[in-house]
Amino acid sequence: MSDKDIAASSGLSDLNPQSRIRRTIPKIAKLFDATKCNGCKACQVACSEWNDLRAEVGTFQGSYQNPMAVSADSWTIIKFNEFVDDNKKLRWQFTHSACMHCEDPACLTACSTKGAIVQKSNGTVELNHDKCVGCGYCVSACPFGTISLNPKDSKVYKCTMCADRVQAGQEPACVKTCTTGALKFGTREDMLFIAEKRVAQLKERGYANAGLYNPKGVSGTGMVMVLHDINKPESYGLPADPKTSLPTTLWQDVVKPLGTAGILGAVAVACVHRITVGRNIVEEDDPIAYAQQHHSHPEKTDKE
Amino acid sequence: MHKPELILRHKMFDRVCHWFVVATGIFTFLTGFSFFYPSFQWLGLIAGTPELARALHPIAGLLMCLPLMVMLARYYHHNKWEKGDLTWMLAIKDVMLENEDKIPPIGHYNPGQKVLFRTFVITSIVLTITGIMMWQPYFTPFFSTVSVQWAILLHAVCAVIMLIFVIVHFWMATWVEGSVAGMLYGYVSKAWCKKHHPNMLNDESHSEK
Incomplete structure (x- = not known):
């Protein structure tokens, strides 16, 4: 894949589309199997090592989860979700939290800067920091909360799916280091196949609600997850129905065209009125005196 | 020689407030355009770079909205609804077509200007509040993502409405000649008042300047 293989870009529209050649590359995906994760955080460390990220050391928040949230300096974290099952037993449900690389990314839709967020032909969502202006629209649009604005440089950061490794034919650093095989990497087709087999296996073992998290609202994701109970994604800190939100859609698809029509309409009406009705001039009682007085300094003071 | 009386209108x-708002408003709207229209991102270059446009837009926006609010507060007493405003509104066609004798007399501000006044009150307040909510990286982290999404939408809606009314304001001010001079130097002629705001002459506050 080359850096020309862009499938979608922020700041474009149907009138001003992205070039649509070379979209034959198979989509890639990361598969996170929550039923295999033991919360060792090796993925978290590998990510910070490979991408050279050093988040500031935080404080204890009553959880092994550390840091508590994805940030510009920590692109992936393991979430330690505490879950009480039907037998009143407490257990951890780990979530490998990072950019989901949505097929229909809300961040890209919300971004109003051309080319600052692009989707590569392999399905990964990538940021161009030299174009990002730091408005943060993507940060508030992301339904997963996995894109973060760095206050130090006012640029957004997130998981790149280790684009530099993938380009060289390697798996992302987190997958490479995963100790339990909870993380896998490959074509999206292969990952979905493996996930399906795993879900069937889990059902056999008594996890009747086991399922695949590949949310429809964002047309599927570039990180799919196998969960113990697909009906309770919230218990993994995942949204039940992630999608591009209504205000973001209204802003892009309704306010922009209607607003443009309104602005142009107002200008057009003003111009037509000016040309047809003409000037609106006051006939002064004494035009010469008026001109003199207006052009000389008024005697009266206008100060308060 | 008889000298026509000049009347202090502003x-x-x-x-000073008005032209300061104009200056900061031009900057705010042009940089705002650069975030609203990806194709017009080059408008952000008036601030130097798109990043600078993003960083300066909220500051310029405050420098536009806050003095505007001060002005609006000072002009409030001229903008209350009065008897006769409705008849003027119903005669809007005659106003636009300059059918002089059919236009009902009005005071310091006509009902059209009073609508503009109210629009500026609402939009400047909403733009300031939503603008603060979406001001990265300082204030946005204090609000939920859902409320910020609505703030972004409302900010754009109010900006468009305000711009349309600014266009109307500019159109009317340049059409009714003498208005711009009035806002620049403060004075309008008695004849101008008689034609456009006849009841203003009865207003006691104008009898002695």
Whole structure:
């Protein structure tokens, strides 16, 4: 894949589309199997090592989860979700939290800067920091909360799916280091196949609600997850129905065209009125005196 | 020689305020355009770079909205609804077509200007509040993502409405000749008042300047 293989870009529209050649590359995906994760955080460390990220050391928040949230300096974290099952037993449900690389990314839709967020032909969502202006629209649009604005440089950061490794034919650093095989990497087709087999296996073992998290609202994701109970994604800190939100859609698809029509309409009406009705001039009682007085300094003071 | 009386319509403080709002408003709207229209991102270059446009837009926006609010507060007493405003509104066609004798007399501000006034009150307040909510990286982290998404939408809606009314304001001010001079230097002629705001002459506050 080359850096020309862009499938979608922020700041474009149907009138001003992205070039649509070379979209034959198979989509890639990361598969996170929550039923295999033991919360060792090796993925978290590998990510910070490979991408050279050093988040500031935080404080204890009553959880092994550390840091508590994805940030510009920590692109992936393991979430330690505490879950009480039907037998009143407490257990951890780990979530490998990072950019989901949505097929229909809300961040890209919300971004109003051309080319600052692009989707590569392999399905990964990538940021161009030299174009990002730091408005943060993507940060508030992301339904997963996995894109973060760095206050130090006012640029957004997130998981790149280790684009530099993938380009060289390697798996992302987190997958490479995963100790339990909870993380896998490959074509999206292969990952979905493996996930399906795993879900069937889990059902056999008594996890009747086991399922695949590949949310429809964002047309599927570039990180799919196998969960113990697909009906309770919230218990993994995942949204039940992630999608591009209504205000973001209204802003892009309704306010922009209607607003443009309104602005142009107002200008057009003003111009037509000016040309047809003409000037609106006051006939002064004494035009010469008026001109003199207006052009000389008024005697009266206008100060308060 | 008889000298036509000049009447003070805008005090110096208000005039300075007005043109300050114009200057900061031009900057705010042009940089705002650069975030609203990806194809017009080059408008952000008036601030130097798109990043600078993003960083300066909220500051310029405050410098536009806050003095505007001060002005609006000072002009409030001229903008209350009055008897006769409705008849003027119903005669809007005659106003636009300059059918002089059919236009009902009005005071310091006509009902059209009073609508504009109210629009500026609402939009400047909403733009300031939503603007603060979406001001990265300082204030946005204090609000939920859902409320910020609605703030972004409302900010755009109010900006468009305000711009349309600014266009109307500019159109009317340049059409009714003498208005711009009035806002620049403060004075309008008695004949101008008689034609456009006849009841203003009865207003006691104008009898002695």
